[in-house]
Amino acid sequence: MSMDFENDNASGLRPLAVVTGGSKGIGFELAREFAEHGYDLVICAEDVGVLGEAAQALSGLGPDAGSQVRTVSADLSTYEGVEQLAGELQALGRPIDVLAANAGVGVGGDFARETDLDDELHMIELNVSGQVHLIKRVVREMVERDRGQILITSSIAGVLPGPREAVYAATKAFLRSFGHALRNELSDTGVGVTVLMPGPTETEFFERAGLEDTRAGQMNKDDPAMVAKAAFHALEHDRAQVVAGVKNKVQVGMAAAMPDTAKAAFHGEMTKPAKE
Template sequence: MTNGTGKLAVVTGASSGIGFELAQLVAADGYDLIIAADETDIHDAAAKLKDEGANVVSIVADLSDEEGVEELVAEIAKAGRPVDLLFANAGRGLGHGFLDQDDAEWLRVIDTNIVGTLLLIKKVGRQMRERGEGRILSIAGFMPGTFQAVYNGTKAFIDSFSFALREELRDTGVTVTCLMPGPTETRFFERAGLLDTKVGQDEKDDPADVAKAGYDAVLAGEGDVVSGWKNKIQSSLANVTPAETLAKQHRKMAEPGSADR
């Protein structure tokens, strides 16, 4: 990292969407950046950030396996400084019914959203705990995801994990914040094969607004933040609505072909 002397932030899944918006916010606050994604578009994102004056290093790394995580950790080590902010934003979605999904695809969702995320958080989190300072953001959810069963299941896991880890780290100087976004205007729906669904075609939240809500919550050390007024209402209702009912509601949004109904 060229002439890096300031505080350091790491953002995964930063090639577009919420991750890129988080990177812009971090850069605007003067942090040096290491950004990662599993696609070469991450270098285009870095170029945009550099044009805005950011000191940034980009790396293509598949965070669905330990090798990819180690590649990112090695890049972090080159910076020669501790990580102040970790935004564990990388995630992979997958639509359609579970029994019809290719095994390699749903396993990669689990490996990216859970295994890789936890490996990275553990490696960076240990260093944060040792020095008694640091902030971590994870991306989670709470609703049973009919026709997104594996994806939503991984996000429910991250939700539970984040709150448990936050409590384990209480009084250490390290905080964990869980961002719970609603449907957001990103490439997620295209990649997950959800463009023919109602949720894929409906109007969605602005990723810049979602990122700002998450970023503000991280800096404040909050435990969780639900972005978007519509999502806040839905999350409040979810706390008192039976899971079976929530699953039925999600079917209306994510069932293949629902965009035409």
């Protein structure tokens, strides 16, 4: 499968990128990358205020300073929230050139003794169910047009079983497996799928997941803008997977040669409280 990354809409409209979790962190930087490369945007998150700030920062970017940004406030951990976003996308009457399925959260702590079941089920609903639901709604139209790109944000945790973030790491392993399988299914079409695998990144992830006091939480982290640039470059070249950052590439390469027990022990050292 090969395709030009730039849009060739007969209507002459700018290409359209949809970014979930697009108000902060990696999602916001992905949205910035698309805007600066001449895309109109739909960014989705829950917080209306933060969405508005993000839209203001992104509007007018690009070669002709003409990027237009539409916001959708929706809870993608719910069936209704995904349907709301899908409905608003359909109402635009425009083809989606890129879907960056980026929304996700983390939960940290000892599974048996510390974490809350409701938090973990909510995470599964957002990281897994919501992603599958939205991609299902978007990919069929892409296949009908024989054109489009899907970026799925997994994590290097997707290849490293994660003690003290056991369910989170499992959701990211699901997304990595799902993305590669979907790419294979679509190999006879003009639709590409790229799996993004960032490592620890300077976002609110560790604070929100309760992992600030861990070794990973206190180590130097990657710049989300760097991660987004690597993702955009991978999409341009229709890569199956992109691991952002040299250190993360080394860890993923090492993981390929390690048994799961060793990978879990290695990851567990990173998620221990820093004082241990």
